[in-house]
Amino acid sequence: MTGRVGRRQGRARGSTEQANALAEFLLTLTEGTTVRELAARYPVGKTLWGEYRAGEKIIPLDLLVQLVEDRTADERSRRQRMETAARLHSAALDPATPTTAAPPVPVSADAPPVSVSSGDDSSTKDAEAGEAPAKARRRSRPLLFAGSGLVLVAFALLIPLAWPGPASTPDTGTTVFATGPGGQGVFQWGGTDTTGWTRIGENATRLWSGPAGLFAAGTGNRLLKYGGRPGLWTAIGDAGQDVAVSGSGVYRLDADRKAVRVWDGHGTSWTQIGGPAARLYGGEPGLFATDPDDGRIFRYLGRPGDWEFVGTAGASFALTSGDLYGLNPERTAVNRWVPDQRPAPVLPWVHAAGPAGTLYGGAAGLYSTDPSGRRLRVLSPDPASPGTGQGWQDIGAAGAEVGVGRREVYVLTADRSEIVQWSRDTAAWRRIGGPALSLAVGTPSGR
Known part of the structure; x- marks a missing residue:
């Protein structure tokens, strides 16, 4: 028997009310999961997970977004949780920021892999692009491209x-x-x-x-x-x-x-x-x-x-x-x-x-x-x-x-x-x- 699997941590002890509010949200989101299990699933150690869930440190936004996506089954609830996560995270980083209005669903620039396909999103419109007959004056055949590369803007x-x-x-x-x-x-x-x-x-x-x-x-x-x-x-x-x-x-x-x-x-x-x-x-x-x-x-x-x-x-x-x-x-x-x-x-x-x-x-x-x-x-x-x-x-x-x-x-x-x-x-x-x-x-x- 493994013992207290998923035991909820004690009261949040962050330095601000906003940090504690984020920690409580994180505790609810990871209810039933130990820090060991979280460390095995995500690229963060047990100690950091404990500090995140206690409010002692602010969880990176990309990791928070990943948790919401992994632990929310339906789209409507996911959208609501994303808005809450964004609002709480922003407030924890800057306690002076108003928290009444939920901003757009943001994620940081190192967001981890998620279930977003390339070109196969359910919301992607697959128009008959590149398959229509070519205009004789402009091109000799339909446009068919392929390959990889970078836009002219230099990359950062x-x-x-x-x-x-x-x-x-x-x-x-x-x-x-x-x-x-x-x-x-x-x-x-x-x-x-x-x-x-x-x-x-x-x-x-x-x-x-x-x-x-x-x-x-x-x-x-x-x-x-x-x-x-x-x-x-x-x-x-x-x-x-x-x-x-x-x-x-x-x-x-x-x-x-x-x-x-x-x-x-x-x-x-x-x-x-x-x-x-x-x-x-x-x-x-x-x-x-x-x-x-x-x-x-x-x-x-x-x-x-x-x-x-x-x-x-x-x-x-x-x-x-x-x-x-x-x-x-x-x-x-x-x-x-x-x-x-x-x-x-x-x-x-x-x-x-x-x-x-x-x-x-x-x-x-x-x-x-x-x-x-x-x-x-x-x-x-x-x-x-x-x-x-x-x-x-x-x-x-x-x-x-x-x-x-x-x-x-x-x-x-x-x-x-x-x-x-x-x-x-x-x-x-x-x-x-x-x-x-x-x-x-x-x-x-x-x-």
Whole structure:
């Protein structure tokens, strides 16, 4: 006989009434389960479980969400418990926060695996996307994509030197997001130096940023949307193989690489808009994807199944504030897509620059590594300007990650020890943080 299995702990003894209220909720949620059983089921030891249930320490929000999902059978009760969990957790972290209104169901950026499938959510609309007859003038066959990859926005992960309170937004209008080495902690840079970082979430493996907001892939590849306040994250589904942000739209490539979907803007509901894809590219010019069979690139025209053939395969593509650029497969030339200047049936591409390694784009223009991958260049508007090739101007060493802002480019150094910023206005470099695993650059609304 094992003895007192599931024995309820004594009275909560947290430092605040809010911590005790959260502890009581946790005790009710785990009624009938010992700390040993909890430690065997979740990646937290017995001692911590005891402290969580006593209110001595605040349970991480992602772990609390996992408990609610695991221990609540029906959807209605789960939704109510999620709201209660979010309200109590927020109050425990900040006792001054009003607790009368329940916020959206948030989870932290390292939410563990849950039963959210990729592309097979019960709320996902499987439109006949990518299967309709192709428009003869625009494309030679229906859009069928597949593969994996990352959106053009550089992806995030870092730990800077200091993490003070919220900082003022810099004059550039650019925001940098990151998580620490190993994906520990999500941070936002809104300052002017290495002290301007604020912790806004827990762990994340990837980040995407754009006008639609900030999105993170947590543990288990769960896709989370940042609510604009530190610690406030809402689960919206599965991150799949890839995510792209373009305007107000959030798009994903399913984990099985057989469908492209757009988030419906609520819950975990997604609508299929295309077939298999190799990679997604999102930015101001729109959403683009490449074909898995021949590498051709297509542009989404705003309706499920409606994609326009744009060009043939390329070694790298990038989006700036208004243009799509492609590096040819031989990496000997970069071309710019000019859709309004195409004398049919000639594809609308014009030469833009010489050889390159990898392309990066954003509001600050087009950047690339040199063919060796060691140097970073910016595409000069004047091909006659000093540089290393046709229009390329060398600006410094390349790194492990590159993100392009409004007037700046951000580089995570090759050894991932520093994040540095280069400004088009001053042509100067400065350190803003580090070390880091990766970085993400954008200007999300936070709504």
